[in-house]
Amino acid sequence: MESKLKEKGYEQSQIDLIMNLDEDNQQKFLDEYDQSLLKYLSEKDFMKDKLDEYQKYDGLLETKKLIELVNNDVINETNSIKLKKLYESEYFIPKNEKLYLEYIDKYEDVDKMREIVNTRRYLDLYSDIVDTDLSKGVRMLINKYYRLPADYEPDDLVAVDPALGRGYLRKEVYEAYQPLYEEAVKQGFNLKVVSAYRPYKMQDDLYNGYLKKDPQEVVDTYSARPGHSEHQSGLCMDVSEPGYSLDNFYQTKASKWLAENCHKYGFIIRYPEDKTDITGYQGEPWQLRYVGKETAEDVYRRAITYDEYYACFVE
Numbered sequence: 516m517e518s519k520l521k522e523k524g525y526e527q528s529q530i531d532l533i534m535n536l537d538e539d540n541q542q543k544f545l546d547e548y549d550q551s552l553l554k555y556l557s558e559k560d561f562m563k564d565k566l567d568e569y570q571k572y573d574g575l576l577e578t579k580k581l582i583e584l585v586n587n588d589v590i591n592e593t594n595s596i597k598l599k600k601l602y603e604s605e606y607f608i609p610k611n612e613k614l615y616l617e618y619i620d621k622y623e624d625v626d627k628m629r630e631i632v633n634t635r636r637y638l639d640l641y642s643d644i645v646d647t648d649l650s651k652g653v654r655m656l657i658n659k660y661y662r663l664p665a666d667y668e669p670d671d672l673v674a675v676d677p678a679l680g681r682g683y684l685r686k687e688v689y690e691a692y693q694p695l696y697e698e699a700v701k702q703g704f705n706l707k708v709v710s711a712y713r714p715y716k717m718q719d720d721l722y723n724g725y726l727k728k729d730p731q732e733v734v735d736t737y738s739a740r741p742g743h744s745e746h747q748s749g750l751c752m753d754v755s756e757p758g759y760s761l762d763n764f765y766q767t768k769a770s771k772w773l774a775e776n777c778h779k780y781g782f783i784i785r786y787p788e789d790k791t792d793i794t795g796y797q798g799e800p801w802q803l804r805y806v807g808k809e810t811a812e813d814v815y816r817r818a819i820t821y822d823e824y825y826a827c828f829v830e
């Protein structure tokens with residue numbers, strides 16, 4: 516056997532590794548395996564009886580990871596391409612790996628699965644709620660899983676000039692909004708802030724008012740439960756134009772302009788129409804959330820929800 520392997524072109528160190536295998540596998544190194552399989556032999560978690568599978572998926576993933584997935588019977592013919600896509604994704608979060616593997620076979624679309632795991636959407640809404648990390652400042656996350664304390668109130672609220680609308684915003688947000696507003700005016704739009712900061716109690720009243728006319732699962736698609744509204748942070752505002760309500764604001768040219776330009780001023784459209792399954796809210800083309808210019812531009816460029824962006828790059 517040794518001499519046959521030598522004839523085949525293997526070096527002595529390689530032959531030593533091959534000779535540790537049973538005869539069946541030794542023969543395969545003569546007949547069907549190629550040099551690329553040798554790298555598995557020197558890995559610490561290498562299992563002799565898994566060689567065929569290592570060969571089958573060789574090159575798909577980094578060697579150590581492939582060995583781990585093969586050894587644990589995770590990888591198979593139907594999920595191998597999805598696994599490759601998952602491990603190569605820039606939105607892969609290592610601490611979520613176990614969950615990804617738990618859900619990989621349950622979803623046809625691996626990107627959707629990853630998005631769901633990253634945003635905790637595999638959980639029921641409003642379950643496993645955590646207090647949001649206030650130290651993240653203007654980049655804090657507020658959604659159905661991250662809440663603000665009931666007594667949270669920003670300490671730098673300023674009044675919106677009546678010419679621009681009504682309400683209060685955090686100073687930094689209002690200052691960022693002014694150049695956006697001025698550019699909107701130049702474009703011929705007449706934006707008005709119709710709702711800005713809302714204290715916890717106000718959100719509580721609002722939400723409970725809605726509960727009187729709609730079932731809770733419906734209310735939850737358009738109104739945040741108290742503590743879970745971005746409005747309590749003073750970082751967001753609803754805008755519209757005179758003659759339009761929030762509900763038909765999407766018909767305005769201003770709404771399209773905002774969607775394409777607000778990131779230049781540090782804002783994002785927090786609830787896009789095509790991401791309702793992730794955000795849990797109906798599309799809200801009117802809600803601008805301030806996150807700072809650099810972050811807003813990055814979120815816009817990536818076209819992912821802020822919920823997922825936060826999990827990947829802020830948390």
Ligand SMILES: [Zn+2]
Binds near residue numbers: 710746753802
């Ligand atoms: Zn709003």
